[in-house]
Amino acid sequence: MTLDAQIQATVGAFDLDVELSVAAGDVVAVLGPNGAGKTSLMRALAGLLPLAGGRVALDGNVLEEPAAGVRVPTERRPIGMVFQDYLLFPHLSVAENVAFGLRARGMAHAPALAEAGRWLARVGLPVEGDRKPASLSGGQAQRVALARALASHPALLLLDEPMAALDASTRVELRRDLRRHLESFRGVRLLVTHDPVEAMAMADRLVVLEHGRVLQSGSPSEVTQHPRSRYVADLVGVNLFRGRASHDVITLAGGGTLTAAGAGNGDVFAVVHPRTVALFRSRPDGTPRNVWEGRAVDLDLQADRVRVHLAGSPSIVAEVTPAAVRELGLDRGDQVWIAVKATEVNVYPA
Amino acid sequence: MALPAPSGPGVRPAAAPLPFLLLAGAGAAFFILPLIGLLLRTPWNLAWDQLRSTEVLTALRLSMLASLSATAVALVFGVPLAWTFARVTFPGRAVLRAMTVLPMVLPPVVGGVALLLAFGRQGLVGSWLAQVLGIHLPFTTAGAVIAETFVAMPFLVITVEAGLRSMDMRFEDAARTLGASRSTVFWRVTLPLVRPSLVAGAVLCWARALGEFGATITFAGNFPGRTQTMPLAVYLALESNPQAAIVLSLLLLSVSLAVLIALRDRWLGTP
Numbered sequence: 001m002t003l004d005a006q007i008q009a010t011v012g013a014f015d016l017d018v019e020l021s022v023a024a025g026d027v028v029a030v031l032g033p034n035g036a037g038k039t040s041l042m043r044a045l046a047g048l049l050p051l052a053g054g055r056v057a058l059d060g061n062v063l064e065e066p067a068a069g070v071r072v073p074t075e076r077r078p079i080g081m082v083f084q085d086y087l088l089f090p091h092l093s094v095a096e097n098v099a100f101g102l103r104a105r106g107m108a109h110a111p112a113l114a115e116a117g118r119w120l121a122r123v124g125l126p127v128e129g130d131r132k133p134a135s136l137s138g139g140q141a142q143r144v145a146l147a148r149a150l151a152s153h154p155a156l157l158l159l160d161e162p163m164a165a166l167d168a169s170t171r172v173e174l175r176r177d178l179r180r181h182l183e184s185f186r187g188v189r190l191l192v193t194h195d196p197v198e199a200m201a202m203a204d205r206l207v208v209l210e211h212g213r214v215l216q217s218g219s220p221s222e223v224t225q226h227p228r229s230r231y232v233a234d235l236v237g238v239n240l241f242r243g244r245a246s247h248d249v250i251t252l253a254g255g256g257t258l259t260a261a262g263a264g265n266g267d268v269f270a271v272v273h274p275r276t277v278a279l280f281r282s283r284p285d286g287t288p289r290n291v292w293e294g295r296a297v298d299l300d301l302q303a304d305r306v307r308v309h310l311a312g313s314p315s316i317v318a319e320v321t322p323a324a325v326r327e328l329g330l331d332r333g334d335q336v337w338i339a340v341k342a343t344e345v346n347v348y349p350a
Numbered sequence: 351m352a353l354p355a356p357s358g359p360g361v362r363p364a365a366a367p368l369p370f371l372l373l374a375g376a377g378a379a380f381f382i383l384p385l386i387g388l389l390l391r392t393p394w395n396l397a398w399d400q401l402r403s404t405e406v407l408t409a410l411r412l413s414m415l416a417s418l419s420a421t422a423v424a425l426v427f428g429v430p431l432a433w434t435f436a437r438v439t440f441p442g443r444a445v446l447r448a449m450t451v452l453p454m455v456l457p458p459v460v461g462g463v464a465l466l467l468a469f470g471r472q473g474l475v476g477s478w479l480a481q482v483l484g485i486h487l488p489f490t491t492a493g494a495v496i497a498e499t500f501v502a503m504p505f506l507v508i509t510v511e512a513g514l515r516s517m518d519m520r521f522e523d524a525a526r527t528l529g530a531s532r533s534t535v536f537w538r539v540t541l542p543l544v545r546p547s548l549v550a551g552a553v554l555c556w557a558r559a560l561g562e563f564g565a566t567i568t569f570a571g572n573f574p575g576r577t578q579t580m581p582l583a584v585y586l587a588l589e590s591n592p593q594a595a596i597v598l599s600l601l602l603l604s605v606s607l608a609v610l611i612a613l614r615d616r617w618l619g620t621p
């Protein structure tokens with residue numbers, strides 16, 4: 001199953017021109033700041049925003065192609081959508097919300113409710129069916145919204161900022177749950193977010209969107225290590241590590257360790273911004289807790305800064321000024337000392 | 351220097367000038383005195399008998415029938431009209447909308463005259479109705495219903511329209527992504543979500559229909575049992591049987607009060 005979309009649409013003064021191809025095996029995250037056109041992209045795929053041009057095809061079936069006069073209305077598209085604030089129908093019970101799509105597609109009341117009950121059990125809310133959405137917590141509402149979207153077995157699952165309405169304390173756990181549910185879903189999965197960490201944690205592929213255009217796409221490691229523009233570098237051009245923390249020392253999955261302030265214990269993501277990575281010709285003394293040796297494998301000049309790709313344990317990208325490169329006399333293949341302060345390692349539970 | 355604590359308008363107690371307070375008091379008395387008059391002059395010992403008299407019961411029954419029918423007609427035509435005003439953009443919408451709410455500010459007698467010119471024996475539609483279908487609306491109970499609908503439906507239309515405009519339309523989008531057709535969306539999502547406005551609009555419409563006088567007497571006349579609704583009966587009884595008029599007035603007042611209390615969240619707010 002694949003989604004192939006070329007989307008040209010206009011919303012007021014804003015225009016969207018995006019090409020997107022998503023295979024069923026991948027979770028794709030569309031990442032961009034507020035106002036980049038992420039929600040419009042979702043609405044266009046759902047058929048809620050008419051295309052001005054382009055084409056949307058799911059598994060070879062054309063859902064919309066203005067030039068050919070084709071437009072399948074939203075209610076006949078095989079889609080499921082989780083909206084940013086979930087939009088659970090306040091007048092219906094939780095079970096009736098989940099059963100809504102089945103009922104709308106013609107299933108009788110009793111079997112639809114029974115099926116809804118099974119979905120609620122699957123998302124971990126087996127006894128919440130009779131409650132009204134207003135009495136649910138944010139995390140519960142998210143799971144109900146997911147169950148509602150999945151209940152009618154869509155071929156394309158669209159999630160618009162699924163974490164934005166949650167508070168930070170529940171976000172981590174729910175991200176893990178959501179990731180698990182996404183993995184068990186056999187269809188095309190597309191997720192929209194403004195949070196780079198969330199995108200990298202959830203997705204196999206990133207699409208960076210700004211001003212209605214795709215700036216870059218690729219795997220999270222490709223995009224973070226080789227951001228092709230200043231904007232992408234600022235947004236996601238960070239060093240992302242996975243590892244296991246124990247007493248503030250993180251043993252990284254790819255080799256090496258990092259010491260971080262307040263890393264706690266357990267599986268974590270560690271994010272180090274390249275700007276905070278310092279380079280030295282000889283072993284520095286002083287306070288940095290993380291000091292190791294690496295080899296400069298690549299120097300990537302970007303306008304006013306140089307991204308230095310360093311192989312070591314761990315490998316890392318540093319961002320320094322051209323003047324600093326000259327002072328260090330740094331060139332490809334050189335050995336350098338790398339230092340990162342423990343306070344510059346940002347840790348997120350994985 | 352410490353900054354004064356911020357306070358919203360009208361929150362802190364204000365020292366109002368005395369003449370201002372006197373005027374406000376007179377204004378309030380203007381509303382309260384007639385109610386007190388009505389209550390003081392009610393012949394309570396006779397009230398029950400008056401209420402049970404044939405003419406009062408007839409007027410009451412007719413009023414109920416006509417006002418509830420008018421509300422039903424207003425719901426059938428008014429909800430689609432409100433939906434159209436709220437959701438469909440078309441040339442002339444503003445003008446059409448103004449014309450449909452015109453009866454709210456139009457003197458009801460003028461409305462009655464206009465109805466006669468449209469649906470009367472010689473009227474635009476009325477002559478055709480009489481000749482082709484043999485239907486005569488003026489001076490019938492159906493005519494009373496039409497007069498009441500004409501005056502009361504705008505209350506329903508603007509209330510429901512406001513409800514539709516303020517509802518989050520993304521709920522309808524969500525329903526459509528779940529496979530709901532337009533009519534399913536309307537019945538299962540839109541209408542339930544605007545239910546408070548729908549109820550308020552219908553109650554308002556019914557209360558207005560119940561009190562309708564001018565258009566009814568002009569278009570439908572004043573025939574006991576056929577078109578003589580409560581307000582008409584009150585007006586006539588004032589000459590022949592003032593005590594009955596007072597009792598009937600009290601009854602209508604109770605209905606209005608009940609409506610006001612039922613809709614208190616909407617109008618009175620919570621102090």
